[in-house]
Amino acid sequence: MNLQFEVREGRGVVTLGGALTAANVDSFRDQVFRWMNEHDSVRQMVLDLGAMEFIDSAGLGLLIVLLKRCGERGGDIRIARLQKRARLVFEITRAYKVFEIFDTVDEALKASA
């Protein structure tokens, strides 16, 4: 799993590559929470999942935890560039009803403006 963090237009962009599964979900949570603690001012986040190959229910659960954490800070999470296989998982688990999903990172950033 590859993770990259950046701040664009005052919003956090997290780029996630590889698979987000039960095997690496703890590591992902620790890194994201640490970054969020270091960037208190960032309330809106965009998850760029263009390079994410697969996500399982543990990964989905963590995304919902992240959404809740952002909501507590008065912010929100948007998902961008969801790929075919991961989109199937989002569809069958109804996760697409919980998250706003955009085709590009720019669209997600504009929507959260």
Next chain:
Amino acid sequence: MRAVFQTGVVSACGTALGERAWCLAPVGGKPLIEYWLEWAAELHVEEVRVVLGDGADEVEAYCGDGSRWGLNIQYGFLKTIEDPDSYLRRAPDLWRDGLLYLCGPVFPHRLSQPPWPAPAGGGAYRLVAGARTACLLALPGTDVLSMLDAGCGADFRAWSELSLDPFLIRDVAAYFELNMSLVKGEGARYVSPGYLSHDGASIGYNVLIPPSVELRPPLTIGNDCRIHPMAVIGPNAVIGNHVIVDQQTELSDCVVLDGVYVGRNLEFRGKIVSGSRVISPDDGAAVEITEPWLLAQLDAPVRIGDVARALAGWAGAVVLMMVQGIPFALMYPAVRFFGIGGYHPSERLGPGGKPVRIPVWTVWKFQSRLGRAFTGLGLDLFPLIARAAFGRLWLCGQAPLHAERDASLRQRLSRYFPAALGYHTRRAARGDETVDPMECLYYERYRSLAEDGRILFQTLAGRFFDALAGDSAGLR
């Protein structure tokens, strides 16, 4: 008239749908092969020959002797699945009285309600897919082989005379579209006389549906299904046999193949579900769901014959290990000392698909008498037989497959019995490590105690007589 059904050819649609035989994939609530058998029954076919390949066990278990359709079904295997027409070319005289030939996932699409016009006169009807004949209906007196070889410009009769438009199900999108058109109403053309579904809901036998389940026709549910409370089925849902749909799950515009557990609170719209695989027919994207509480293939029952084979194989392996132990301990050091041969480890797939390292015998000096005696007594097999005695391999079965090289073959096998001895063993003694897919499929279909005994006898006796005859090629 006779019929030949080629179920052993590889199909892109079948590969995408998963490990089960494509001819058993449900189409509008019943397996594709059932449409073929009904067509054969309608044509008063005397004998149906089903040429098996992938999922041979399941195909034969489903079709049986054909008495359900008033047919007489015979089964066979074809050695070269790359040339399916060769089955017809072996005995051309058999097809003089007429032939219905289906090769690959062909759907006999009806253009109207029954009764349909019966074929009369002579000539043939043909459907070509690529360079291959996918469907051929040759009427009595027609030379079948010339029809197979005829070019596209040949004078074939039009299928529309029979109110038919057969087509090849090329991919999952075509498979999905076909199911949707059948569930939306076209399926009534294929319903047996006496059965009607005015409300568009077709539900099989032994299906439990609690009152809180919402059924939105049109839909088709197969036999032996369990729908849990507050699930929503339909519209346009085709559910196969032995399917469990858990609470609050919604299925619409989707096809669920046989033997699937669909977990709680999920939603399937515009999808094909095959075991733990979800397929999007629009773009062919597929994802394997690894969590069995979400989606899982319901396991096939264990055959009692397999348990008997396991016990007999284990006992045989223990006896062989005891018999060969002392000769091996005496001869192997000498074989190594004189540089006649040795073992090298090879990574293979063991029982349950787990990777195992097995020792593979390699001969360095082909003409040595000591080496000939060592191999002739089957002592080169001793390490493998010892593994069978410790339950790490079957005694008799299929060649242990390479994890990467044979990955596609492993996917095709619904039952995998990696073994110390098999059809491959005598070839392996000649240094040929290739795995023949048809050998694996043949064993999957014909495995039995008697077959295991035959493999054991042929392997050991064959090697012994090869050694006596001084067949140096046989000892390589």
